[in-house]
Amino acid sequence: MLATVFSDMQPTLLDKEEIDITNAQSVRDVLMPLQPDVIINAAAYTNVDGAEEHKEDAFLVNETGVKNLGDIANMLGATLVHFSTDYVFPGTQAEGYSEADSPGPAVNVYGQSKLAGERALKESGCNFYLIRTAWLYGPNGKNFVDTMVELGKTKKHLSVVNDQFGSPTFTKDLSQFVRSLLEESEPFGIYHGVNTGSASWFEFAEMIFTIIPGMQVDVKPVSSAEFSRPAKRPQYSILKHTKGPEFRDWKEALREYLGK
Numbered sequence: 704m705l706a707t708v709f710s711d712m713q714p715t716l717l718d719k720e721e722i723d724i725t726n727a728q729s730v731r732d733v734l735m736p737l738q739p740d741v742i743i744n745a746a747a748y749t750n751v752d753g754a755e756e757h758k759e760d761a762f763l764v765n766e767t768g769v770k771n772l773g774d775i776a777n778m779l780g781a782t783l784v785h786f787s788t789d790y791v792f793p794g795t796q797a798e799g800y801s802e803a804d805s806p807g808p809a810v811n812v813y814g815q816s817k818l819a820g821e822r823a824l825k826e827s828g829c830n831f832y833l834i835r836t837a838w839l840y841g842p843n844g845k846n847f848v849d850t851m852v853e854l855g856k857t858k859k860h861l862s863v864v865n866d867q868f869g870s871p872t873f874t875k876d877l878s879q880f881v882r883s884l885l886e887e888s889e890p891f892g893i894y895h896g897v898n899t900g901s902a903s904w905f906e907f908a909e910m911i912f913t914i915i916p917g918m919q920v921d922v923k924p925v926s927s928a929e930f931s932r933p934a935k936r937p938q939y940s941i942l943k944h945t946k947g948p949e950f951r952d953w954k955e956a957l958r959e960y961l962g963k
């Protein structure tokens with residue numbers, strides 16, 4: 704979606720085969736000749752359960768990788784846009800977290816590595832937009848909405864966790880947010896980039912099946928304890944968006960994504 708929203712500016716798109724952000728030399732060799740004004744880092748180690756066993760890999764990408772990009776941005780005088788996550792917060796505040804709240808301690812390795820990345824970004828001294836986002840869905844890539852829609856085609860009953868709360872967010876809205884931060888020259892710093900409102904995974908699933916006509920799926924609310932996973936999840940990872948351009952309500956964004 705980032706590529707689509709910025710397509711008129713002909714951005715240089717780089718994947719892991721073209722740039723390894725964990726390798727400072729690779730980062731320099733690729734980015735120096737391009738002399739970018741803006742670097743947007745959407746690369747990360749995002750396997751939340753896998754990170755429990757592969758801690759070094761998670762920190763290498765999410766901390767060292769961010770340090771390397773921060774250093775080159777600093778050297779080039781470029782602005783670095785970097786994405787972080789609701790998982791940097793412990794998830795104990797039912798009302799959620801705003802940009803002014805101090806993050807940590809994170810409850811799992813992925814969150815710890817992303818928090819280390821936030822610190823590395825700040826220490827690099829570059830101009831940055833650090834955008835914490837959450838519960839993303841959109842075209843391309845695996846996401847909860849597509850998974851529910853696929854399951855809904857074959858299943859009549861689904862069990863979905865009802866004791867974890869977050870901020871479902873459409874990647875189109877997030878990408879437009881990034882663009883407006885840059886275009887409006889909003890102050891550098893930390894932003895929460897999420898659609899307005901919050902839901903549990905159960906409520907999110909119910910809304911998906913409410914929006915899609917004819918998909919008769921009985922969604923049963925269950926507790927996290929019934930779904931044992933390697934990484935602990937924060938209970939309340941709602942992000943409060945209080946700075947920068949407005950986001951629409953998550954249900955309205957979801958309706959657009961589902962074409963309704």
Ligand SMILES: NC(=O)c1ccc[n+]([C@@H]2O[C@H](COP(=O)([O-])OP(=O)(O)OC[C@H]3O[C@@H](n4cnc5c(N)ncnc54)[C@H](OP(=O)(O)O)[C@@H]3O)[C@@H](O)[C@H]2O)c1
Nearest residue numbers: 719722723724725745746747749786787788836837838839
């Ligand atoms: N998805 C969410 O719900 C969510 C929620 C909160 C925050 N975020 C944050 O949003 C950002 C984007 O997330 P996403 O869901 O789009 O992630 P994603 O689908 O997992 O994509 C991450 C990309 O980074 C690449 N990558 C991994 N290691 C790399 C390296 N050393 N050098 C260069 N590229 C590398 C991956 O390549 P390979 O696939 O080839 O490994 C992959 O293409 C991340 O910072 C994530 O932490 C996401």
